[in-house]
Amino acid sequence: MSPRTSATSVHERLWGWAFGRSERAAWMERPSLPLTGMKILVIGLVSISIIVPMLIVVSTSFASEEQLREAGGYVLFPTDPTLEAYRTIFASPLVFRALGVSVFVTVVGTVLALAVTICMAYALSRPVIGGRFMLMAIIVTMFFSPGLIPMYLMIKQLHLLNTVWSLILPGLFAAFNFIVMRSFFMGIPRELLESARIDGASDISILVRIVLPLSKAVIAVIGLFYAVGFWNSFFTAMLYISDQTLWPIQLILRSYVIQGTSLTADSLGVSQAPPPQSIKMAVVVVALAPIVLVYPFLQKYFSKGVITGAIKG
Amino acid sequence: MSTERDPAPPGPGGPAPGGPAPAGARDAARQAAAAPGRGTARDTGAAGGTGAAGASAALPRRPRAGLRTRLRRDWQMLLLMVPGALCLLLFFYVPILGNVIAFQDYQPYLTIWEAPFVGLQNFTDLVDDDRFGLALRNTLVLAGLQLLLFFPLPILLALIVDSMMTPRLRRAFQSIVYLPHFLSWVLVIALFHQVLGGAGFINQMIVRFGGEAIGFMTNPDTFPLLVVLEVAWKDAGWGMIIFLAALAAIDPALYESAAADGAGRFRRIWHITLPGMRPVIVLLLILNLGSILTVGFEQFILQRDAVGADAAEVLDTYAYYTGVIGGSWSMGAAAGLAKGVVGTVLILAANKIAHLLGEDGIYRGRPS
Numbered sequence: 001m002s003p004r005t006s007a008t009s010v011h012e013r014l015w016g017w018a019f020g021r022s023e024r025a026a027w028m029e030r031p032s033l034p035l036t037g038m039k040i041l042v043i044g045l046v047s048i049s050i051i052v053p054m055l056i057v058v059s060t061s062f063a064s065e066e067q068l069r070e071a072g073g074y075v076l077f078p079t080d081p082t083l084e085a086y087r088t089i090f091a092s093p094l095v096f097r098a099l100g101v102s103v104f105v106t107v108v109g110t111v112l113a114l115a116v117t118i119c120m121a122y123a124l125s126r127p128v129i130g131g132r133f134m135l136m137a138i139i140v141t142m143f144f145s146p147g148l149i150p151m152y153l154m155i156k157q158l159h160l161l162n163t164v165w166s167l168i169l170p171g172l173f174a175a176f177n178f179i180v181m182r183s184f185f186m187g188i189p190r191e192l193l194e195s196a197r198i199d200g201a202s203d204i205s206i207l208v209r210i211v212l213p214l215s216k217a218v219i220a221v222i223g224l225f226y227a228v229g230f231w232n233s234f235f236t237a238m239l240y241i242s243d244q245t246l247w248p249i250q251l252i253l254r255s256y257v258i259q260g261t262s263l264t265a266d267s268l269g270v271s272q273a274p275p276p277q278s279i280k281m282a283v284v285v286v287a288l289a290p291i292v293l294v295y296p297f298l299q300k301y302f303s304k305g306v307i308t309g310a311i312k313g
Numbered sequence: 314m315s316t317e318r319d320p321a322p323p324g325p326g327g328p329a330p331g332g333p334a335p336a337g338a339r340d341a342a343r344q345a346a347a348a349p350g351r352g353t354a355r356d357t358g359a360a361g362g363t364g365a366a367g368a369s370a371a372l373p374r375r376p377r378a379g380l381r382t383r384l385r386r387d388w389q390m391l392l393l394m395v396p397g398a399l400c401l402l403l404f405f406y407v408p409i410l411g412n413v414i415a416f417q418d419y420q421p422y423l424t425i426w427e428a429p430f431v432g433l434q435n436f437t438d439l440v441d442d443d444r445f446g447l448a449l450r451n452t453l454v455l456a457g458l459q460l461l462l463f464f465p466l467p468i469l470l471a472l473i474v475d476s477m478m479t480p481r482l483r484r485a486f487q488s489i490v491y492l493p494h495f496l497s498w499v500l501v502i503a504l505f506h507q508v509l510g511g512a513g514f515i516n517q518m519i520v521r522f523g524g525e526a527i528g529f530m531t532n533p534d535t536f537p538l539l540v541v542l543e544v545a546w547k548d549a550g551w552g553m554i555i556f557l558a559a560l561a562a563i564d565p566a567l568y569e570s571a572a573a574d575g576a577g578r579f580r581r582i583w584h585i586t587l588p589g590m591r592p593v594i595v596l597l598l599i600l601n602l603g604s605i606l607t608v609g610f611e612q613f614i615l616q617r618d619a620v621g622a623d624a625a626e627v628l629d630t631y632a633y634y635t636g637v638i639g640g641s642w643s644m645g646a647a648a649g650l651a652k653g654v655v656g657t658v659l660i661l662a663a664n665k666i667a668h669l670l671g672e673d674g675i676y677r678g679r680p681s
Contacts, residue, residue: 025565025569027568027569027573028572029577029578035578039473039476042470042473043473043474043482046486046489046490046549046550047489049546050489050490050492050493050550053504053507053508053514054504056507056508056514057507060507073512073514074513074514116396116397119394119396119397120394120397120398122393123390123391123393123394128387128390129380129384129387129391131390134394134398137398137401138397138401141405143603143657143660144409144653144657145653146404146408146409146412146653147408147632147646147652147653148632148636148637148649149411149414149632149636149646149649150409150414150646150649151404151408151411152637153408153411153642154403154404154408154411169400169403170404172396173404178397202389203393204389204392204393207393231497232495232496232498232499233497235611239633250497253499253500253503254499254503257506258499258502258506258615258619259618284500284503284504287497287499287500287503288496288500291492291500292492295488295492299487299488
């Protein structure tokens with residue numbers, strides 16, 4: 001089959017068989033083999049570099065003691081999966097409490113942050129008295145940061161040191177999320193709001209009855225952004241929380257996986273422990289899992305352009 | 314979304330567009346005082362729902378309502394601003410004022426009101442401190458290296474993804490490369506430890522095949538490269554998003570006519586794709602230059618123990634260790650303040666330069 005008579009070359013057809021047909025306009029050249037090969041190589045390497053570490057960690061957390069000893073520390077596929085490591089860390093007050101703190105901070109923080117951001121975005125989505133001033137006051141926060149020492153002193157002044165609220169309150173309002181939300185609210189057809197107003201609805205009831213039901217998508221994505229931020233918050237915890245019983249999971253992760261403090265049966269508060277390697281990996285997985293689980297939902301909205309539209313500003 | 318491209322943010326009552334909007338747009342907005350913008354909707358409503366018909370048509374400019382009327386009209390909206398305003402006040406503006414301790418000799422047992430002022434003493438102390446110089450140098454080197462090595466990566470990835478991929482493959486690849494952006498730095502470093510660490514996966518392989526373990530994560534000399542690698546792993550994919558959006562906005566007809574004129578693949582990239590992406594590239598360059606003093610905080614705090622302070626001390630970690638750990642609160646605050654001010658000046662300067670070069674820069678298309 002000569003290329004003259006066939007519109008597609010062999011590797012292109014193979015490609016189409018594997019990944020679906022590409023959309024190639026009539027004027028485009030046929031993909032050249034070396035170029036395509038290089039692209040595949042890059043994409044393959046990038047994907048592998050992201051997937052394999054996570055795979056190793058997950059597999060090792062399920063690995064049995066014998067397999068670990070044979071493999072010398074890491075396994076790619078557990079031959080004899082066991083939940084022993086997870087049973088241990090969930091039985092350990094240390095990790096369990098940290099999970100509790102992280103979940104509390106994430107749930108309460110996200111709900112409060114959404115409430116604060118929605119209110120502000122709605123109030124500034126229409127011209128109100130003082131609105132311009134407020135908007136400028138918010139935008140300034142994107143270009144400057146007060147610095148960590150004054151923040152620390154402020155938290156101390158408010159007597160929030162060593163409380164979970166020190167992890168929640170400073171993160172309740174993010175200018176970027178506000179801007180995304182506000183530009184969405186501004187896109188809601190004016191006629192809807194007007195007609196509600198003519199029917200005698202107040203600003204707040206317009207928000208509750210009309211704006212919110214129309215904004216489920218943007219609320220979901222901003223909520224997920226906040227949630228991911230709260231779950232991942234590490235530095236604030238390191239700064240504001242010295243009491244180990246209030247540590248969130250990220251601090252446990254740092255202490256035991258990065259700094260290499262050993263997780264003995266004693267520190268875990270259990271009588272006997274499975275191999276430390278799989279326990280470490282189980283801690284990593286526990287910190288990783290929520291993000292990976294909500295990720296598909298986050299991803300669903302990328303395509304809708306909620307984020308990109310706002311990034312472009 | 315008709316206002317998306319409108320450079321003038323809607324102001325209170327009437328249009329009083331933002332400072333940085335270009336003069337032309339400002340005038341235009343003023344002329345169209347009561348044009349069918351959002352302002353009219355509100356005003357009509359506030360007047361007691363008298364003129365629904367008038368709201369959609371252009372009205373002649375209406376005298377501005379008095380302060381009292383507007384307060385009565387907007388009180389619910391003002392109420393809604395309160396929680397956010399409180400957050401800003403407590404966790405941004407008051408701490409900013411707290412920076413006065415950079416000019417004081419602050420001690421934890423004193424209040425800010427009692428601490429004696431020492432003028433610029435803390436800043437001269439900083440200049441004399443070798444560790445500050447080290448932190449500054451490390452910061453600049455790391456930021457420069459990131460700009461050089463990391464900055465082009467998302468652009469390259471975006472070009473590859475945009476040029477070849479079938480929809481199915483593109484979606485799958487995007488799902489994979491966006492993911493690391495959402496992992497915390499602790500998690501990223503932990504994963505790197507498992508792969509590159511002294512007892513990590515790769516070293517296990519090396520040892521098994523008779524080699525000697527390599528200290529990828531503990532060698533201060535290669536630390537800058539490790540840092541760039543970590544940043545690339547975490548954010549190269551995510552950084553691609555904005556370039557993909559820019560690529561999608563390029564008119565396909567341009568490519569087609571270029572191809573008809575005989576431009577090959579690479580000439581099309583050079584003459585159409587790259588110019589099309591230029592505003593976005595410039596924008597991100599400016600943002601990067603502005604944050605050149607902020608190279609990422611957690612990343613260095615987390616690895617400082619492993620590679621030593623000489624390699625991993627940056628301005629932020631310096632402020633932390635000097636202030637919170639070392640107890641020299643005022644010096645730490647001075648370091649933070651100096652960094653913040655220089656960063657802001659840098660971003661404004663870079664933006665100005667972009668304007669002089671005829672680019673949009675940060676504000677002019679922004680914020681919606």
